[in-house]
Amino acid sequence: MKVLWVFAHPERRSLNGSLRDAGVRALEAAGHEVRQSDLYAMSWKAVADGGDFADTEPGARLTYAASSFRAFKGGSQMADVAAEQEKLMWADAVLIQFPLWWFSVPAILKGWLDRVLAAGWAYRVTDPANPKRSLRYGEGNLRGRRGMLIVTTGATAASLGPRGVAGDIDDLLFPVNYGVFWYTGMSALRPHLIHSANHVREDDYARLEAELVARLAILATDAPIPYRAQNGGDYDDDLVLKAAPGGEAAGLTATRLRPQS
């Protein structure tokens, strides 16, 4: 497989850095091709602003999505943005690794999503067969790829469980698993989680690296989260889930075809 590894941690000499190095080594030893986007090492520009569009007239009112659409369609995107899009198109699998900060991704990673996922390419993708619905939620230009998050958390597994004080980690990661991977057409795999990361000692690194390597060994075969497709018949014209005899799921559970194993 061709694997893109996106890494969003400020310190290479960390648990996250060691896990990344071990994972890349294992993938390459298994014959996979790996490319990386180490966002801190790249000094990634995190803030989406008018500076992203070379052809913006000075003083013109900025509508970011409209400018993004024009720049993508017109081939005038920033070079850093276009390079990341090329990596995503190249990849069969996309791994995104980060520490959970404030129940979400670090700003530098959010800025990678905000800037790389251009209008006309990752959203506002028209469906020639049905102009009233865009290609998203299971369809789109990144369809066919697999995505997996690798996440270190400060909190314990119990406190990030379904009844934990921090909220269910699956719900906290929904904006990326569903809102980015699935939205752009990618299949989202269960995340690989490393809990209580602040209490990990160097003695534990080898075990945690082995667990990650074992997980990567099933990257091509692991069953994705069974999210519903927007255009598969489950949603009405208002994009609300149709009433089903099976029950009245609400909230994020309703976006899944069946309970996750």
Place this chain on the structure above:
Amino acid sequence: MKVLWVFAHPERRSLNGSLRDAGVRALEAAGHEVRQSDLYAMSWKAVADGGDFADTEPGARLTYAASSFRAFKGGSQMADVAAEQEKLMWADAVLIQFPLWWFSVPAILKGWLDRVLAAGWAYRVTDPANPKRSLRYGEGNLRGRRGMLIVTTGATAASLGPRGVAGDIDDLLFPVNYGVFWYTGMSALRPHLIHSANHVREDDYARLEAELVARLAILATDAPIPYRAQNGGDYDDDLVLKAAPGGEAAGLTATRLRPQS
């Protein structure tokens, strides 16, 4: 009241900018004091990195939370970070306004949260009465303040409802309402939402401004989201919600004392 208005939109001449201006005018006309953090106008540094700590030795391994703790306790934080903390301590109410990008906050706002909410102040706040539990989820240094999100969304209200294809907006905003406001001790109010923002015309601005102003009129009295307190007796020693005769709520619903009206 003293109100801090945090604004995270790249264009002042936008729906978001007009709403902010109308809201600030109305608050001041009603006798409230308003201070602003206009993150784009401030060129806010979004990326949390070693550059946030003046006393970091060159080449030293960075542990961001540990450095944040030392800098906060030692009074050596960056001036921009300390200034935002002072505004938060000054405020009785904190409004955070942003467009929903990729199911979450824009990177510049995530970077404000990542950098301003320092260890030892917004997290890792020890409880003198109970060293095994920190002061968070309803307790902490920002207790007594009210927080409210003002959010424009590209999607419709229906598609961001409990059975909508985009997921329930309350779940998407949970990382900020619960994970930031409530975590640091603040009460979180229901968000003020402006849906289908890309289809709003200039003709609609006056109506949307009036709706926001009406909402701001109850800022001091509106009932907060009834989140459970970590240290109120509902959670066991593993910080898992104790079994209750009333039912088996799971997921983010379990963090609330009762269904939200």
